[in-house]
Amino acid sequence: MSTPTSPYTPRRANGPARNGTAGDGLDLDPEVFDDGFGFDQIQEIAWDDQPLTQNAPQVETVDPDKVSVAVDNASKIYRIRSGTEHKNSTKRVGRHLQRALGSGWSEIPALNELSFVVNRGETVGVIGTNGSGKSTLMKLLTGKIRPTSGEVFATSTPVMLGVNAALVREISGRENIKLGCLAMGLSPKEAQKKFDMIVEISGLHEALDRPLKAYSSGMASRLQFAIATSVDPDILLIDEALNTGDAQFRSRTKKRLDEVRAQAGCVFLVSHSLGTIKQMCTRVIWIEQGRMLADGDPEWVCSQYQEYTDHKSNGRMRAAQIVYDRTQLKLSPVQVEFIDGTRPTKAG
Known part of the structure; x- marks a missing residue:
């Protein structure tokens, strides 16, 4: 008994077609395929001037x-x-x-x-x-x-200034300024000279005599920053x-x-x-x-x-x-x- 054969004949793209005719879109001439597709107008991708990685480390001289x-x-x-x-x-x-x-x-x-x-x-x-x-x-x-x-x-x-910087909640803002300056190494006379600058930066002119526990978190942060930067x-x-x-x-x-x-x-x-x-x-x-x-x-x-x-x-x-x-x-x-x-x- 003979085995039935399939009518299918393998072909490769861009190869010759059977009987010299085009093979259902599989046999393509490169010149014909390129015609009209505008491949000659495709531009090369422009990459960054600098590479993404640098194998050699950058030397930072101190x-x-x-x-x-x-x-x-x-x-x-x-x-x-x-x-x-x-x-x-x-x-x-x-x-x-x-x-x-x-x-x-x-x-x-x-x-x-x-x-x-x-x-x-x-x-x-x-x-x-x-x-x-x-x-x-x-x-x-x-x-x-x-x-x-x-x-x-x-x-x-x-000098570290954080949200938890030490301030005494039971005393007034005025006394916290004096105490903070002394804690940062200023003399009483130097602390007195810095007082007006600290008040100006913090913007707490009307709240100086209130206890710190009556301050909002924003007011306390402003006072902390002003005190911390008073010592240059x-x-x-x-x-x-x-x-x-x-x-x-x-x-x-x-x-x-x-x-x-x-x-x-x-x-x-x-x-x-x-x-x-x-x-x-x-x-x-x-x-x-x-x-x-x-x-x-x-x-x-x-x-x-x-x-x-x-x-x-x-x-x-x-x-x-x-x-x-x-x-x-x-x-x-x-x-x-x-x-x-x-x-x-x-x-x-």
Whole structure:
């Protein structure tokens, strides 16, 4: 019995057709196919002049006459007790021992290795979503915690101004001004000279004799800022303390920050208000998930951050991840180098 054959004959595109005729649209002549499609008018895609990644790190040389803060590959990992950490142990004896004791040690990376240099006269904004590592960075800069790896250098002790800055609720604003100035190292005579300036910046002329517990959170923040900047700090760190002020207070704040910068100081401003960041900062660092994503022009960094948060708030996690990866690719790694003989040595 003979096997029936199929009438189908294999053909390849752009190949010769059977009997010299066109084969139902499969046999195409490249010259004929190109005619009329306008392929000659297609232009090459224009890529950025600079590559997305730079394999070689950018060397940042620290000038001892200009630098205020230098962070060299600093990271922070917190170790906390955990009741379930024994499940991650690879050794059977250790796993059973930790289970019997009821606890183990868990490591939580709060901040990955990052490096940057801030010179005198700069105002650096720090942005990022909640839990991204901004407060950890501020604690590293002030010396409240030590980095797990790397080093943090500062030319003077930074002054930290936060939403929880110490003010005495039971006494008046007038007495808090005097007490705050004395706590920051001013003499009574120097505190008296600074009094009028502090009142002018805070704008609390009519509330000076009220107890602090009668102040709103915005009024207390304004008083904190005015007291903290009264000593002309060389390095000032502001953590979420300017978000409650009105337009007039922001104008006075910017003027005062400009004066601090003009006196060879630098300012770090942590805020969720992108308007405040763009108005007051000359440079912005974006930290997300413990990693530095961007360090540069306030307008560009804030636009990327705004796009990222918009996608996340609307549940577009894939689009947010694309913005995250794209922004990270634009960041050039920094290698901090000191001039010979100028690298600080650790105490002790």
